[in-house]
Amino acid sequence: MPHIELASPVIFSIAGLSITSTIFTAYLVSAVLIVISLAATRRMELVPGRFQNLFEMAVEGILGIATQTAGDRRARRFLPLVLTFFLFILLSNWMGILPLFGDGEIFIRHGVDEHAEPLLANIFRSANSDLNVTGAMALIVFVWAEYLGFRSGGLAYLKEFIWPGLLIEIIGHVSRAVALALRLFGNILAGEILLAIMGTLVPVLIPSVFLGFEVFVGIVQALIFALLTLSFMTLATEHEAHQAAAAESSHH
Amino acid sequence: MFLDLLLQQTPASYGTLGAGLAIGLGAIGPGIGIGIAVGKAMEAIGRNPEASGTVFLPMIIGVAFAEAVAIYALIIAFVLSGR
Numbered sequence: 001m002p003h004i005e006l007a008s009p010v011i012f013s014i015a016g017l018s019i020t021s022t023i024f025t026a027y028l029v030s031a032v033l034i035v036i037s038l039a040a041t042r043r044m045e046l047v048p049g050r051f052q053n054l055f056e057m058a059v060e061g062i063l064g065i066a067t068q069t070a071g072d073r074r075a076r077r078f079l080p081l082v083l084t085f086f087l088f089i090l091l092s093n094w095m096g097i098l099p100l101f102g103d104g105e106i107f108i109r110h111g112v113d114e115h116a117e118p119l120l121a122n123i124f125r126s127a128n129s130d131l132n133v134t135g136a137m138a139l140i141v142f143v144w145a146e147y148l149g150f151r152s153g154g155l156a157y158l159k160e161f162i163w164p165g166l167l168i169e170i171i172g173h174v175s176r177a178v179a180l181a182l183r184l185f186g187n188i189l190a191g192e193i194l195l196a197i198m199g200t201l202v203p204v205l206i207p208s209v210f211l212g213f214e215v216f217v218g219i220v221q222a223l224i225f226a227l228l229t230l231s232f233m234t235l236a237t238e239h240e241a242h243q244a245a246a247a248e249s250s251h252h
Numbered sequence: 253m254f255l256d257l258l259l260q261q262t263p264a265s266y267g268t269l270g271a272g273l274a275i276g277l278g279a280i281g282p283g284i285g286i287g288i289a290v291g292k293a294m295e296a297i298g299r300n301p302e303a304s305g306t307v308f309l310p311m312i313i314g315v316a317f318a319e320a321v322a323i324y325a326l327i328i329a330f331v332l333s334g335r
Contacts, residue, residue, distance in 0.1 A: 006330055065309060179320050186323030189330075224316040227309065 006189075008130045009121035021122055022130035025101065029092040029127055037087075062086055062226065069227070070234040073244075078233050081144065085137060086226035089128060093188060093218030096126025097195065097211060128188040128221075131181065138181035141229045146173070149236030156239055180228055187221050271332035278325020285318035 008022040040055040048056055062083050066075035095101060101124040127133050149157045161169045191214045198207045293311040297304045 006334060068306070182327065183316060183320045183323055186326050190326055220312065224312060227313055
């Protein structure tokens with residue numbers, strides 16, 4: 001039976017900074033994303049080629065969804081962060097189910113266990129199957145949404161925390177960020193385990209069905225993370241939107 | 253006989269039992285919730301097929317919220333079985 005550790009192993013360390021396999025994969029995903037983004041936008045043309053067209057489709061798709069939720073102005077303002085999360089999570093989920101990623105492919109020795117047997121660790125592992133990676137992204141969303149809320153609402157935003165319920169609002173804000181991190185982590189880790197178990201139980205044909213399912217899960221989870229990021233930031237800036245709407249209506 | 257069986261268990265095996273119970277019971281609620289959400293969404297799309305685009309996204313977000321509960325149960329199961 002395959003065994004998947006919750007904690008990802010440290011594969012090497014630079015100047016005391018431990019690099020685990022998931023962090024290494026996250027850097028790899030970032031590098032791939034930067035390279036293909038640069039390649040897609042290097043020679044932009046009015047009539048896009050195939051590659052540019054693919055990126056325009058992603059940007060316009062997310063922008064269209066964001067406009068439905070947040071309105072035109074805020075959608076354009078929040079798009080960079082939301083789209084970056086979407087592309088990063090999508091690419092790392094889809095790269096995570098490639099053959100070389102995950103259990104039993106490329107190993108590195110990282111010490112010995114108590115019986116002097118060498119401990120082996122995978123170099124590549126799906127980046128979001130580590131709570132540290134998803135937790136870091138959720139922390140960015142949390143801090144940024146609270147900052148936006150305070151900047152747009154000021155004291156009125158802080159008042160929401162104190163009145164009517166002192167603790168309820170704080171718990172609500174923290175727990176939704178925690179849920180954001182746990183949801184992505186749990187889904188991707190469960191997918192990894194599902195694939196590993198199906199690969200040992202029925203090694204023929206059946207795993208390919210689940211691979212297809214994981215492709216679907218990968219894009220749905222990326223979309224959900226991006227949409228929830230957007231809706232947290234939208235909720236935080238409601239004051240601003242009301243003021244803008246009021247100014248608009250009094251102006252006319 | 254049943255008492256013997258209970259007394260033979262080590263604490264670790266109760267952990268395994270707990271892990272199974274955690275994910276098994278924890279999946280019931282989200283299962284019902286997702287079923288209701290998707291069922292209602294399909295009903296809405298059936299009544300008004302043009303609205304499928306606007307119904308689909310809120311449904312996915314709602315399903316994600318319901319699913320998160322099952323994911324908590326899954327993580328508890330991992331923690332229990334890892335002991």
